[in-house]
Amino acid sequence: MNPALRPAPFRAFIRRWFNWLVLGAMAGAILGALALLLSLGAAERAERVQAQRASEILQTLDRVERAALSAESAQRGYFITLDQRYLEPYRTARTQTVEELEKLDRSLADGAPVQRQQVDRIRAALEDKFSELDDTVGLLEQGNLRDARRRILTGDGYDAMQRLTTAIDTLAAIERNLLADQTERARTAEERILPALGVLLLLLVGAIALGAVLVARAAQAETEAAQARELETARDRADLLAQELNHRVKNLFAMVLAIVQMSARDVTDVAAYKERIGSRIRALLTAHEVTQGSGTAADRLNREGGASLRALVEATVEPHVSEEKRLEIDGEDVAIARIQVTPLGLVLHELATNSVKYGCWSKEGLLTVRWRKEGDLVHLEWQEERDGSIHEEDGDNGARTEVGGGFGSTLMTGAGRQLGGEVERTFGPRGVTVRIVFPPHPKDGAA
Template identity: 45%
Template structure:
């Protein structure tokens, strides 16, 4: 019986597993990039909440100070009028009496609009009650003076009623101010925490995404190899063509997803100017990861990358006659797992050089070289980045996120990261395990 119109069961099984692997890789990649987008969105929301809280705190603090100023001016006018009987002192009293209700109205509007702490509602009622008591006491005393009851006004002024009302009002104002400052401090801390964690988590997520892609490509190549052993030469060529097409399709989809994330990050800051520096930094690092990914998509079927190609791809946007670089070292092949964190390190060093390093000055120069140290299983790859300039910028003494990111990348590769500053520039050395 002829079976020319039917595929062998084993062949069908290989094709099914290959399709499943491709689908799994695409799903993992999509999930990774969605998680990255959620992290970016969370950071932008934290920044927005901080700005809103800062605006709210500023308005509430202004209202609280106006209430205190109104009571102080009114009391000063009352005392001056009592001592001198000069009607001009009543101008200060009238100013305070006019300012007080407007300030209370602004404070009540902000508290009622967005109640964050229930204690603030209680303090608002306390401030209103104590303020009304104080102005009632001041108004009564001034009325007594105007009616000629100087002795009665004197007794009322010398009593503790006015002093106690003022002290209670100020106690409530101080407590309200403390609560609002605490809310602002929490918002600032939350925004700083979100910004601190976003880039490491984003880098880890994208690294896992690239790992899933590498796994899918490996499974595809393995399935193709198994099929090649069971098929004739013609079927083998067709299988390889399909495998190549699948690999290119996966790579194309990953690049598209990277592009979507970059576009969303940039669009997120379009209507938020204050968030633009954060999103630009995130977009630059995502682009560095994309460069590292593209460097692993060369002719090597295993997804390996050349050290020199990786460096040239990362530095390409910054190179010019004004920004010279010298690159030297033996041929080194890196896996996608090694290329991604190393690409992030090179990106950080390049952007730092443009901002305040050798490339920020006329005549600055950068030299990059690498060599092998040791032999056998203990062999290491030493990568040196050397910057020289006429007036190098001294270190600030504060360890920023870029430094932590580079140290984290070195730890991912089980290596070390060392940076030293000299009179004519800066030197960075990374040592990575690279067995022979």
């Protein structure tokens, strides 16, 4: 069938799903790039940890060997000269070997039977060596020079020293091999990331090409329309869809990049980093779902050209509610501009996260979210109430510590600008209060 002859609803259905396919391909490319970067970061971090651990173990082994040699030299000096001054370095070296062995035990990771076997051999060799040294020194202190010489000539000390050296060399070789293996894994991960990023880049190019095909097909179908007025209307709609797609993709890239960069501040744990990024990207998804309609009231408001403020609040906050974490929502179903949903949704998500971690929902408490429309402005109030004092960030403003080293403050400042209004926070003895005032329909050109 000629595409121009297909029913209009069918063509709209095809265009809509084609649009979702393009967005899905781009989102998949972004998430794939993030996963690759996280895997590379984890491999490099493991290499640094292994290098530090190997360095500590090798230095400890060197000190153990030096202490044993120092004790042996002091014993020989005392045997030759009977000078009491040789006993002090002998006792110092003996104490040092005990301390270094304890450090070696702490440095070894759990579940390292091969390394611990070598440590046991080192400990046994040291015990045999110092047994020979202690016997000799004791005999010399008693003035029994002949027996002390005979004890030395038995060769027990020499054999113990050979076993000690062999065990130390073996353990050092094991640690060097582990470090080399970890370095090779990191190098392999680094080599894999470039081809994978190339594939992801091709996927992005393909998605853009698919978008171009979508616009071209829409333009062709409109050109084949019978009536000039319908053709012009269809062209205008295709251009609007293309601009909206381009605008949303740009905003998606910018928002994800900002979340990745600001969530990475002072991060030391890859798992926490992944959880932080994932929760904030899920907040973006929640805001997007609200703009598409998620319920009877929300669907009605979407058909009328706006997004539901109540649906946004419920979708963001209600997943945390339980018997201990109580919630009260009060406000009429106000329609806000779709462009305001993302910044407001991110602010509500950040407040809910802080409430669970530090605020009224960290224990038993009540969260009240109310809003009202007065004239051309919407007044939204976030009120937390719980027993006890709130967490403090500093003595000047009493603001609680925010996840990500200030991400929340930066987010709220930027959100206030994007909403075309103001965000105000106050902290009382029972909890935090946030007041957001903004026009439900910002002026044209507001970002």
